[in-house]
Amino acid sequence: MDLGPHAVFIVASYLGAAAVLAALIGWLVLDGRRQARALEELEARGVRRRSRGG
């Protein structure tokens, strides 16, 4: 595919966008796992929220 004389700017834009979005998604997924694990550990230790455990 011929993108013309400014191909480098086009490719850099798309790669830049992919990198920023991938970093954001990666952070969200990892953060979600970390919180879920912390919650599981606490519940495994028998800590309950008042609304559930009375």
Next chain:
Amino acid sequence: MTRKQRRGIMIGTGVGVLSVAAILVLFALRDSVVFFHTPSDVAEKKIGANQRIRLGGLVAEGSVKRGAGATVGFAVTDTLKTINVSYTGLLPDLFREGQGVVAEGKLDAAGLFVADSVLAKHDENYMPPEVAKSLKERGVTLGKSSKHPDAAAPGGGAGK
């Protein structure tokens, strides 16, 4: 009136007052926020020689003259007034006659604008080359109107 309503009105008024204030400030600053001066502005505000400004407008049709080396001469127009510009250096890709341009530099004593940088200003029309070509064949001038040339196509002549 409930507390909730009172909070809502207070916050709404606060944001409203702030917006009005900000817009007034920006309105007062209007002249210094502009990125460039048109040739008419230059005449109106009596911008003198050796005052560094940005001059913006359209490159007048048929005005581009390649001089010695990398020096280019062209005229910037806002259709009312025209100023001749001399520039030495590489021109951006989009620089062409009938298209927008912003040149930075100073007027010399003779009224020639000596630019040391030239930026192309493109318009908000986007279309494939074939469409542009057929529009041109139908006599529509591209790049001069803020309206899409398609809209003015049947009459020929884009609103000006």
Next chain:
Amino acid sequence: MPAAGRRVTGVSCADPLQGLNRAMQNQSLTQKLANPTRFMDLSGRLLPWLAWGSTSIIAAALYLAFFVAPPDYQQGHTVKIMFIHVPSAWLAMMAYALIAASSFGLLVFRHPLADVSAKAAAPIGAAFTLLALVTGSLWGKPMWGAYWVWDARLTSVLMLFFLYLGLMALRSSMEDEALAAKLTAVLALVGVVLLPIIKFSVDWWNTLHQPSTGLTSTVHTSIRTPLLVSAVGFSLLFFAMHLKGMRNEVLRRRVKALRLAEVERAQGAGGGRVAAPAE
């Protein structure tokens, strides 16, 4: 002790379940979603659809951008940068509008999820603002002849980026989360004046940036269609990421509450002793 149970039996002694149903039907949608447990349930079901929807629409947009969209009569193929630049810029502003609305919801209605929404949207909005700035710069160099100029549009979007950073910094600078939430919401509402300035900067002042690429007729259909598909894909991606961020924040707050409860119980179990030894 459980207040909800007592209220239900108060509604209808004969059939508590029916009373509960009726009570729930009387709630508005926002009130239903206000319950974090129900939010987690609903968002958990919605998220995979949003994620896959946005992925496939963005894939379609990429196909349209590289294999279908024609070059522009002036800019050639460089116009392809628009397909990420314009949606990013739209979302940068939409995310801020969402933060402002959430902040209003927090300050006025004390909606329990409003602050979660405002907090989750900030880094995502900042990322899209950064994308708009970076792709704009990469578009400006070959077309205008400069990576950056200090015109009203570019400068006001840069201010939006710093505003996002300011919101995040302000929030993280305070220990007291409830206070941080309120002060951040106030700053977010003050900053909302920037949105109309960005939007109309190209009309109020002359700028190097071209007038807005709206859904008006200034973009030929063959270039507008990929732009719209891309914008829809980016928007779905934004909502997917925002929902995920909100879910993470709800979990984080639960973890924090449980840790507090654990400490409290440990102290309580000490039977009145001055301090329970750490485990």
